[in-house]
Structures are given as C-alpha cells and as structure tokens.
Amino acid sequence: MVKLQTSFGSFKGIRGDGVVQYLGIPYAKVKDHLSAPATVECYEGVVNATKYGPRAPAADASLFEQQVLIQQVMDDAPSPPMSGTECLNLNITVPSSLKTEAREALPVMVFIHGGGYIMGSNSAPYFDPCRLAALSVEMGTPVIVVSINYRLAVLGNLTSAELRAVGYPGNNALRDQKCAIQWVNGHIAAFGVAVLTQLFSKKPLFKRAISMSGTPLMLKPLSLDVAESTYQAIIAALGLNDASVEERIQRLISIAPEELVEKTAMKALLAPFLDDDVLPEAITFEKLASGLDVPGMKWCEELMIGDCRHDGNVTFFMGLGSRTQNLAADLYTSLSASLGAASAIAVLEAYGIRLSTSDDAALQATIDLATDIVYAAPALSLAQAWPGKTYAYHFNEGNPWEGQFKGMATHMLDAAFLFHNYNERMDKGVKDIARAFARAVVAFANGMVPWREFDEDHGSVKIFGGGEVDRMVGSNGWANGRRDTLFRLAEEGKVDLDGLSVAWDKFLAGN
Template sequence: MTLEHPASNGALLGTEHPEVRIAEGLVRGRWRPTTGGRGNARSAAFLGIPFAEAPVGELRFAAPQPKAPWGDVLDAAEFGATAQRGDPGVTLIPEPSIPGDSTLNVNVFTPEPVAADPGTGLPVLVWIHGGGYFAGSPASVWYDGRNFTRDGVVTVTISYRLGFDGFGWIEDAPSNRGVRDWLLALEWVQRNIAAFGGDPARVTIAGQSAGGGAVMTLLGMERAQHLFHGVYAISGALADVSAERSEAFGRKLAESAGAAPTRAGWSAIPEDRVLELQKAATAMTSDSMSEIIDEGLPLGPAVDGELLLRPTPESFRLGVGSDKPLVLGATDDEFSMAMTDAAKALRWVPKGILLGKLGVPKSARGAYLAANADVVAAGKARLAGRVLTDRMFRTAILRIAEDRGAAPTWVYRFSWPSGAFGFAEHCLDVPFFFDCLDGPAIEPLAGPNPPQALADEVHAAAVAFIANGDPGWPAHGGADRIARVFDVPSRDARDAYASVRPLL
C-alpha cells in the first residue's frame, strides 16, 4: 500500500522510489540503508538534480542560469555529470568523473522525503567538495549523506564549475563563475529543501580543502549571508586571488592558447585543450610551490569587487558573517606526505637552510624548531611537511579565529595518526566526519581498522553543530583558546596550536 503524508507535496513514502515535488517539477529518488544500527534505518537519495542549465555553448562562460521546469518526472537515481573530466590524480578521496554536459546539479539525502511546514523541518548540511578549485566531484561515495540522515540531518552535495571554466579571468565574461554556481545552488536549497523535509532556516555549509575555503569565502561575502546559518570548514584553503593576479593568469593562458582573452576567443578552444593548458600552467614545481605558499592558488575565488569586495580575512575583521557560528580546523600534517619521497635528499640539508627555503624567517626559526621538537625528531621530511602544513593551513586557522573577534568560533585539530602514513594527513578526517569508515578506499588513507569510536565522536560533533550551532566543546575565544584535539583519546586543550605561533 502506498502511504502519502496528508500535508505532503506528494512524497510516496511506502514505495521503493519516493517522489518529491519541487519548484521545477517532480523528482523520483531511491531508498538506501544507513549504517550503525541507530536512528533512521534508511535514507532516501535523490541524485543528479540539475539546479542550473548545462553550462555549454552560449552558457559555457556565462553566469549560471536557473534550470527551467521539466514536464515529466525526473528520475534521480544516478549521479549527474561532473565538472571534473577524468582522474587528475591529485585527490586522496574517491571522487569519480561522470561524463555529460549538465554538470551543475545537486544530490539530496533525506530520512523523510515529506514536505515540512515552516519551522518544523530537519537541519540541513550542504557539502562543497574540495580539489584545489580544479578537481573533485560531489559523486564520491564518501560524501553519501546516509549517516547524516540516519542522525536526523538532511544532506545536500553540490557541484560547481572547476578550473579555468569556473574561476579564470575572461575579459567579457562574469567573474567567479564557480562562486556564482555555489550561490545558485544555495538559492536552490532555500527554495526546495523544505520539500525534502529540511528547514531552509537551519542550513550549515561545510567543505574540506578547497571546499573548506569555499565555505569561508561565502561566510565573508555580503551577498551570501541570507543563504546559510552556520559554517564548518575542514582544512580550509582560501584563495582570495587578487584581481591583478587573476587577470595576468587569464591573459597568459589565452596567449598560450593562441586565443583572444574573450568569451568568443575561449569558446573556439576545445575543452580538452583548455584542460591541457591549465594543467601545464598550474603544474607543481619548486618555483610554483613557493609561489603558492606565499600567494595562494592562481585559480580560485578572486577579489573582483562585485562578489568578493575584499580579501576574506578583511571581511571577517569588518564583522561580515559574525552572526554565524563557525567551526574550523585541520589535520596536524596536511601535506607531510608530499615530502615523503624527498626524505633521503633532505637528510643532509641543514635545518636552517630548509626552513629558509620554505619561507620561515630567520628570526622565527629557533622558536619554531623548539615548538616542534617532536616533529624535528621525526626527520627533515616530516619537518618540511609540517612547515608546509602550518604555512598553508594552520596559521590561517589562528588568524581567522582572531579576525572574527567575539563571533562564535570553535577550533579543532585532527591528530590521530593514520595507520598507513604514521601521521594525520590531508583528507584523513573526511571519512570520520561522514562516518563512512565502512566505505571503499579507506585503508590506503587510514590504514587497517581505523577507530570507529573516533568517527563516532567527530561525526556526533558535526551533527550537534548542524542541529544546534554548538559542536560540544568550549568556543575558542578568551585567554585559554580552547580547541578540541580529535585523537585516541580526544581531549580539549589550551592553545592547542601553540606550535604554529612562531610563524605568526
């Protein structure tokens, strides 16, 4: 027998394929089991729902256009096309590429696909994937929201244009096209999430790496403030590319393509050729690594004077987003794995010279080495990796917490050492956040038998924050600067990032 909620939008709860009516039309999802033996035993998944028209042809370098209504039922059984083309070989998370043109889509996971009256819906998590603003995919099995829905959270993962298509400067094209994709996706959530049982007034945006940078960019953007109510930034990498650097990169890439730096010029260049040029222009070399450490990524959200009025930290200092709670943190050794192969070569390099090459001022070197004595003892490669981690991720955490002043801010460290790497590397905390240690590709990142109890802690803190605006440990303000250190066992520590302070 088919059961229909009396006040519903037509969601058919007793069927294998629940259906939900949204503003654009009817969508048909699928039920999936959750894990862990608690909460909701199943989750309804609605995959590949387009929030915008396909960004191809005349729309390729345009601002995203809202998806027109469809007449029939949209079967949302499979992930939609991704902006990522092929495996770029840079992400540690299984993030598949799916061919197709309609790359601007959302995936919704809900325990109860029944329309919620205002103020009665479930809290909502919107996830923005990472990948350096040029890679990554919302179709990862790690991002499946089944265990957030098990715990009463409606989950949405969104796609956006990547690399030059999303963020490259073009003379007569809208700036920050990828950012505009985020905004339109969040507008879609505001318009439609109640139909899936969510509360549009309780939306938390979260992301990791470039996705963590994305949610902090949105937090500092006046134009985005009405679209969400809390932020959870995991290993956030802000771009804040200057207008001058963005234009210089765009002109140089157009020159290498033999094209005018205009929409017409770029439209004549095949997509695979653009990707080839972009890959060459952003290749990691010793020189480009130094530039990225000092100036950030060349492709990403740019300070365009329209969407991003100023660098994000400056916006925080002015109070933008200060009414919204923020959780931010990083793993202890985000990029140490990048230095593993250099261990033999670095063995004979004096520590002072090594720190100098990595941009540590001479005046700070002694204090930094003393504050990181445990890492120094692990060898030069580990020391180099820690410096990269601190300069690219962990110093930003302290600065952002300070920039926000009295705004509600919580800080954490993810310190549990991977059984595969021996330290807490980039991406390691993501399967703990999503509580998906039972998923594929976990062992190469975390080693065998990663601690489920720690996943329970990390995930529960995220659920608490999404539901109530408080992750369950003291906020970072005040003289104690408390941070949660996720480890076995976890603990709350005073000034948990003290080893970073010599770099500030």
Template sequence: MTVRTVNTEAGRLSGDHTDGVARFLGIPYAAAPAGERRFAPPAPAERWAGTRDATGYGATAPQPQLHPTQACLAPLVGPGWVTGDGNYLNLNVWTPDPGTSGLPVMVYLHGGGFMIGSGAAPAFDGTAFARDGVVLVTVNYRLGAEGFLALPGEITNIGLRDQIAALHWVRDNIAGFGGNPDNVTVFGESAGGTSVAFLLHSPPATGLFRRAIVQSGHDEMARPLALTEELTKAVAARLGTSPTADAFRACSAPDLLRAQGALLRTAPRPDLRDDNGFDPGHGRALFLPTTGDDVLPDPVGVPSTHARGGELLIGTTLEEANLGFGADGFAAFDADDAVAELAATYPEAEALLERHRLHDPAVTPAQALTAAYTDLMFRSPSRRTAHRHPGPAYVYEFAWRSPLHGAAHGLDVPFVFDTTQTCRGLVGDDAPDALTRAMHRTWLDFAAHGDPGWPTYDIAGQAMRFDADPRLGEDTAPDDIGAGFSRWPRPVGEQETRHERSVRCR
C-alpha cells in the same frame, strides 16, 4: 528499495528509499554551463516535463585525472570527469523522509584544490547524516580554468557563484525534502572549506545559511584581481588565444585542461607572487578565489566589513602536508633543498624551517618542510580566521594518526561522514569507532543547535583534539606564521600573542 517523489521549482523528481533513507541524485540547480553559458554566471535550471529520474549521480565538472601516486585519495575525489548529460551543475540530497519537515540542513562543498573533485565521492555519502535526522546536500561546481579565471572586464569567481546558486536552490526547494531552509549549515574541506570561509563574508551569500564549518580551509587563500588576471593571460597564451570569454568559449574543455596542466608542469610558469614575494597557493593551488569583485570585495587577512556572525566551527588536521602537497618528493631533500623549495613562494623560508627544527639531527629536512607547510598553509591561517570571525567560533584539531599517512590532509572527512569503511586506503583497517561517533555527533549537534559541546575559541584558546580519546585542551597551533603577509592583525613582527589578547579582553 522503494520510490519517493518530490516536487521542486523546476519539476518533479523520483528518488529511491532504502533502510529509512531517501536519495535524490544529480539534481540540476542551474542551467548547463554550455555555449554562451560557459564562462558566465550560473543561470536558473531549466524546467523539465514529467518526473525526472534522480536515482543516479549526474555529470561532474571537467577536471584532470587523479595522479596515480594519490590513488588513496580517490574516495575523497570521486569518479573524475563524467560527461553524462553535460549539466554538471547538479547536487545530491539525502533525507530521512521527504514527508517530514523542519529538519536541519547541511550543505557540503567538496575539496580538491579548486581543480578536481565532485559531490559524488564515496566519502561524502550522506546516508549516516540522513539516518541521524539531517537533510544532507552535496554540490558540484565549476573547477580550474572553467571556474576561477578572471576575464578582464567580465566575470570572476565563477565557481563561488555556482556555490551561491546551489545555496539559493536549497533555500527555495529544501522544504520539499523535509529540511528547514532557516537552519542551513554550509560545510566543506580543503578548497571546500576555504570556499565556506569566503562565503561567510560574501555579500551575495547573505541570508543563505545560518552557520558554517570549515575543515582544513581558511579565508586567506585568494589572490587580488590583478594577479588572477595575469593567470588568465597565461592560460590564454598556452591556448594561443586572447583572454576573453568568447575566446575561451571557442576552446574545448579538454584543450583547456591540457593548457592548465601544462602551466602546472612546465616552464615558464606565471609568477603569482605578490609584491612581498608571497603566493597563497604556494605553487600548488594554481586556481584560487579572487578578491576585489562583488563576490569577495575585501582583501584577505583583514576583518571584513561584510562578515556575518553566525556560529563557526573550524579546524585542521595535525599533519596536513603528510599527504599530497609534494610530500612524496621531499624524501631525498637536504636542508638547502628544503629552503629552496619553500623560498619559491614564501620570503621567510629559512626562518620558518629553523622554527620547525630544520637542523635538528632528530628531524629530517622532509619532516621540517612538511611541518612548515602544515602550519603555513593550514593551521596558522585557520586560527586567524577563527580570531577574525565576528560571531561564536569553535576550533578543533584532528590528531589521530593513520598507520598509512599520519594525521594527514582529508583524513577527518570519512570520520565526519561515518564512511571510514569506504576509505580504507586513506585511514587503514582499524579506524576507531569511538572517534567516528564523536566527530559525526559533533557535526550533527552543531548543525542542529550551533554548539559543538565545548567553549568558544577566544580568551582561553582551547580546541577539541579529536584523537582515539577526544578531549578539550590548549590549542597547540601557532597563529602567527605567515601573518605578516596576510596583513592580520598587525605588520610583520608585531603579532598579538594569546597572552596579550587575554589581557586586552579582561
């Protein structure tokens, strides 16, 4: 191992260099969100004297511990809450050689339901991307109540503002690491993918990236400002305080975590359904982005007047809800239990479950419910996001079934990063090397040239199916489930079919 140094606007960094890859870890991209900077927009990083050691990961955002039943997800989540030096608004960079120039840049936003996770997770190790000629960046941002409350008359979408600040840092500093600031691809999975989908039509993010990849995310998982303010009041009530920035600053991070955990676990819970009885978080994602501010001025489910038309690669796994999302608790459900579970946040629960073969003797109620959640929360809204995108959009579906969890949520990530060996509890011991090569190469090619190697998702409706034998074919994901509640593209009952689109576009 040798040492590499790089100059940034805030000061000089020292990283390590091993086997042709240099790493610079725990780099502050904004000032520590402490004191008056807590529950405030990110401020510029403070300068440091001398050379800062960047050979170890930095602090991570306050977050609850991963539930023991989801231990297999640890490689996707990372080390949990690491207090460190207190400044968890940091990022990590992998590069082939900071002395080069003009390399494609990829910026990864982690998932975790906007409540957990970090850019230090083992699955996101950027070594393979750097080995193959990309400057790879992973980012921490504020989570949960620290990042996604709406303080009346004050700040909103703090976590998204952090992400935008990180992209500003990339634009201003990445050339020093060998990257091309004019060829930036932002990508992410789950909450990170949803963040990317929203950044595509966020005015403050304009000009900060060229193309985008959305994995298991979409641009419909947000709440209007009024509902997020109701959530903020509920958190404040749990804390016994008022819903203002000053009041929340007076509460410790552990107290805030206990309050948000209580909201998830115990009654009474805030009713976050809209006037149609629909909750985009489905009772699982408590903290979501907020529409109706300067970051996300447009409502969900309609073509945004602020949307930008760079290339978009978007997709889902075939069985998203197989892991997490309450699936472990569905095993003993009968048909009535399944309907009651879904009806709590989705008004057309029974019809949707019937569509997923609820009363078919060959399908258990748990299987029907997880399939319904997969389409409702991921597959359908991701396809609508592709339809709405004003630029070239390419769609994929990850269909390889792990012997442990099937084609579950998050399973595609280690194949993209070529980190399956560190994620065996998720993918098993026999992850196909050909699938890793295919997905990793696709992401590389898209970042470099904006072309993943198959046709755009328009009239034909084709998608790349990533399985042991990746191949292009007709997309099997429905694009109408939940459409009446996302307001796209017609009122409920009047969704345009793929055939109608084909006729209209000829």
C-alpha cells in the same frame, strides 16, 4: 525508485539503506561554459534524479584522493562524464524513515567539496552522505545532506580584461556555490553549510559554517594582474595567441572538456580573483587580528573550525615532493629572498632546520611548517576573530592504512572519517573516533552545542583521536594542542605571518 512531488517540480529518486537520494538535480543554468549561473526556479516534467550528474571539467580527483591522500581505495569505478554546461547539479540525501511533512523542519547540511578549486566532485564515493544521514536519525537529530558540483579550474576561475569586457564576470566557482546555496534556501527551510569564502555576501546565506582543514588564508585570491597572466598562459596553451578576441572566446566556450583538462597545466593559478563583487578583499592574518569587517561574520551565527594534526602532508603532492633533495638549502634561499635572511633563519631554526639538516629530517620539519602556516595558524586566527559562537577542534587520529603517511593525521582524514564510508576497514577504536566526530557535526548542524565554546582566554578546543577520544584542551588551548611556534615568532617581531604565508606559496611554486 521513489517519486517526490514538490511545488517546483516532480523528482524520481532512489531508495538506499535508510535514506532516499535525489541525484544530479540541476540547480542552475548557464548559456555557455563561462557565463554566470542563473538559478533554476522550477522544473518541467519528471526529473530523473537516479544517477549522478556530470562533473565539472577538471582533473579526476577520485582515485588520487583515495590512493594518495586517504591511502585506502573503496571504489575505483569511473567518475561521471564531464560537462562545462551541465555540471551545475546537486545531490539530496533524505532520511527515508521520516514523513514528508516532518522533513520540512529539518536542518540541511550543504557539503561543498574541496580540491583547491582545481579538482573534486559531488560523486566522490568517500563523501557519500548516506551513512551520515542515517546516523543523524539514529541520534534523534535527523539532517538532510546536499552535495554540490561547481565549475573548477579554467571554467571556474579564468578571467581577463577581454572576457569581462564582453560580459563574462569571472569567479564562476564562487558564483556557482552561491547559486547552489540560494537554490537550497529557496526550496528548504533551514540549513547549516561548510564554506567560508561566501562570507562576503551581503545577503544572509546560511546560519552555521563548518571549515574543515582549509580557510581563505590558504587559497589566496589572485590580483587582476596575476589572473591576466594566467589567462594569457591558457590562451597560449590552446594555440590562440594570434586569434581575435571573438575567436578566443568562441574556442573557450566550445572546447571539449577532455582537451581543456589536457592542455591546462596543473600549476596554473586558477583561484578566485579580487573582483570587488563576490570577492572584494582578501582575508589576512593582519585583518583578522585588527577586526575584519566581513558581512557574513554578522549574519552567520556560529562557526565550527578545525584542522588535522598533519594537514601539511598534502603539500608533498603539491610541489614539495619534487624539492626533497637539498631541501634545507633551497628553503633557506627561497624564504630569504621573500622575507630577508634574519626572518628566514628565525623560522627555520624554530623548526629545527639548518643547512646541515638531512633531507629526510628537513622534509618532516617542512611539513610541520606547512601544517602551521597553511592550516593551524589560519584556523586559530579565524576562531579568535569570529564574533559569534565558535567551536574549534583538532583531529589527531592517525591514518590507519598502509602508505607513506600511515599513523599521521593527514589532510582530508577528518572528512573521510565524517562520512563513515570506511568503517568496515577500521578497528573499533578508530570507528569510535569517526562516530564521535560525526555525532558532533550533526549536533552542530541541528543548532545544538557540540562541545564547550572556544574563547581566546580559555581555549576549549575539542580533541578527536590520537589516544584522546573525548578530551577538551583548556587554558591556552590551541598552543597546548598544536605548536605555537609561529605565534611566538610573530609576537617577538621575528616574522610577519602574512609575509611568511606568501613566502611559503612562492617556495611551493618553485620560486
């Protein structure tokens, strides 16, 4: 064990291979499950930071993401217990070879796990940052890595008029994230961070942002009406339709995490909502094209953004997998209802989908469409709109492990490669891809130029893997590295990208 004395408290950590870790440190306090967080400023006594803290009440994602998305299980140990009030904790991984005074000038990478606001935790073994921190020392550009937990699902995003009226503002997931970033700002000098939804903050939060296979255009904020409908559905699931407001709130702030998870439908719409505060507006294709004015696009100096070649495979597990029979016909019916028949036909034919297309062929083409509208097109649009320095990448290395999507650059694979925790299960060529990607991310976090800057005229997108270890795409970079199908359709006036994005969400939801 290692003991660290700071101006805000004493911490007992654990020594690993080339690093010291301080785990489960509370960064915020809450009065109850649904209250807004308050940053912890100082600590009494010695904080035992030798094991992971509780995770947020939500479906346990660890085995699912390993078995289904990554297709390789490295650790099947039980996840930490859940808690609605003790889950606001973070882990700090520090290179152990550096003297304490030298650490004060290091950049800090704050890792905010994904999971669509409904699953995930900072204890996921595949995101353990020990090897990434050790690599940063080997490079001569050491970084500290902070991984955070934040409230998810019902406790993270549930809202209603009656909750707001009694002092529960909602959007706890975003408030928790912001609170964690402020904790880091208050205790560590300079850092880079991976999240885009926090760009609405008027106060500068971070210098650099890394967006890996996910943008605010994918997880659209809910309207107040939709959020209210979700609240009523949760109330009904808990048997509280006839309860008073006081009884409902008391139940929500005292319910056992296990019961809450059991009674929350996986398809419940529990994304952040438009509250005219932490999330005042939605980011759309149209706004990005016309010059979106978001505070963070001024104070965040640099953006690294990219996608995986087959990111859309994750939609197979988000509803598409249950729609494979008569897929072409169902997709045509759904898109026609949302976009009109002409736009629906234009989109589907551009992806080779016709009513006569077999289910297997339609499935692959639909995953391609999902990849483009949910991941690739939003990433490019953000890269083009970003006013500061931008570095874009394509992760093309195929999944090396047995499973449904072997050989495809599937969703989450870039993050899995980044942390180096699967290196023993890779051949040398694949490990070289992982190492090249991780080195670029560490360089970016240190304020260095990871590769040639992206610009709309010359492209300059970095390619990782797919037989191209170190190639830059030049002129018309994104179109050469990914399909430009949707952009061509939009330019020809055959489809509106925002309309198609909403239509896709409706289809995936079963409408």
